């Protein structure tokens with residue numbers, strides 16, 4: 001058994017938990033962040049990718065709209081590497097309720113959200129793929145955000161301030177002594193070790209799993225209904241800006257440009273278990289229709305992948321009847337000293353990924369008050385490490401690759417030894433996402449027990465049109481060739497990765513995507529015989 005000590009244990013390394021760990025570590029607390037999986041493997045890696053300008057909530061929830069607007073500006077400053085500043089457009093079409101446009105404009109003005117109405121002709125010039133018969137078009141400050149890059153950036157910052165991060169470590173018990181949090185008991189899922197962290201404070205940021213973690217402290221009555229939302233990624237990027245339907249909130253309203261693809265979504269359907277989300281064909285068809293309505297031709301084009309995430313819709317069965325309606329929206333912080341007589345414990349849930357920093361600030365402020373140790377929050381002023389400069393651009397990776405090649409060619413022309421010639425030393429393994437060999441091998445050398453999925457979250461390997469059919473085998477081969485993985489481990493990692501990719505592929509298999517899947521199958525299972533290789537997949541998490 002391993003024994004650790006900390007001022008604070010944060011349960012859950014989604015955006016909320018990563019933000020809390022960063023904030024508390026920056027205030028000088030000794031923090032341990034624990035997740036049963038990888039960083040942002042829950043909802044924060046299965047969301048829509050919109051850094052909200054607030055406009056979507058201008059009519060329905062002005063307070064949330066204002067929070068999103070303020071945080072949108074802050075995130076662009078402190079985490080530009082996670083954001084592509086695309087801008088956004090709200091568009092109404094013939095047949096939509098045109099009264100809503102007036103309400104929307106008035107609500108944006110009332111909340112001070114930056115917006116500008118443009119003509120339908122201008123909207124079509126900005127976005128030529130946009131459906132015709134536009135009636136109104138309004139520009140807003142929406143942007144695209146990468147949930148993995150954002151959460152990993154917060155973790156980099158937390159680590160720089162001394163926080164310890166335990167991934168693939170499940171919190172299995174929380175011990176109390178006289179109604180006060182005393183220790184957190186964890187199981188390391190990679191090697192079966194038990195870890196006990198002595199602490200006097202726990203923040204439960206377990207997203208749709210918060211009620212399970214609260215139950216470990218004997219706390220009940222926080223009822224979570226996971227509401228699942230489905231998204232689809234198109235085969236290439238269809239628009240430059242985020243597109244929103246200008247109508248009251250409903251399913252399939254939004255299309256977000258996400259690096260080389262566009263994502264359309266989402267749905268909102270209550271379910272029972274956050275570990276068993278489903279993607280019914282009828283919902284997939286609805287999202288195909290939603291994409292078609294925004295950009296005609298979407299359905300006939302290629303759809304690469306589908307995925308599903310769960311919003312934690314929370315009801316506090318102890319709240320008064322009148323309050324219950326409000327529990328599902330915005331951010332929630334439960335102070336368990338006040339609510340349940342358990343000192344040293346908070347639960348934080350809800351909100352948006354866009355407002356993750358603000359949620360963390362409020363939670364850590366409350367922790368400081370409870371500890372009688374007020375320390376100011378500094379997360380809005382300081383950029384996360386290695387994230388300075390303007391927001392990233394779609395062309396960023398290509399520019400870096402070209403610059404490296406041009407420099408190597410210049411050195412070669414000058415007669416200098418050119419051992420770092422990137423075309424030889426750093427071949428591109430994943431052409432769609434421009435992932436070079438070194439981008440995979442260098443982090444893997446630090447953490448050889450990572451899976452190809454862990455690497456995908458950090459590099460985007462396998463997220464393009466071949467869905468890993470070519471690049472995953474190259475990645476596993478490179479790890480093996482470098483001596484980081486045995487042949488058996490590489491085979492197991494490859495099988496595990498492709499099986500996980502398949503979960504998001506099968507429901508959108510038609511046309512070119514089906515042809516690609518058939519080709520991948522022939523190469524990997526027909527020629528390479530991947531299913532016949534000796535490999536113990538159980539070692540890969």
Ligand SMILES: Cc1cc2nc3c(=O)[nH]c(=O)nc-3n(C[C@H](O)[C@H](O)[C@H](O)COP(=O)(O)OP(=O)(O)OC[C@H]3O[C@@H](n4cnc5c(N)ncnc54)[C@H](O)[C@@H]3O)c2cc1C
Pocket residue numbers: 011012013014015016017034035036037038039040041042043044045046047048049050051052169170171172205206207208209213227228229230266308309310311349350351352353354355
């Ligand atoms: C379909 C959908 C689309 C969305 N789109 C957007 C959007 O475009 N823009 C936006 O701003 N917001 C969006 N959101 C909201 C946003 O995704 C969430 O608010 C945010 O990701 C929640 O993060 P979290 O950290 O609270 O939860 P999560 O990311 O789910 O993190 C919880 C973590 O707790 C861990 N955990 C659970 N139990 C344990 C345990 N026992 N031990 C250790 N770890 C544990 C899990 O592994 C998980 O990593 C969307 C949400 C959904 C569902």
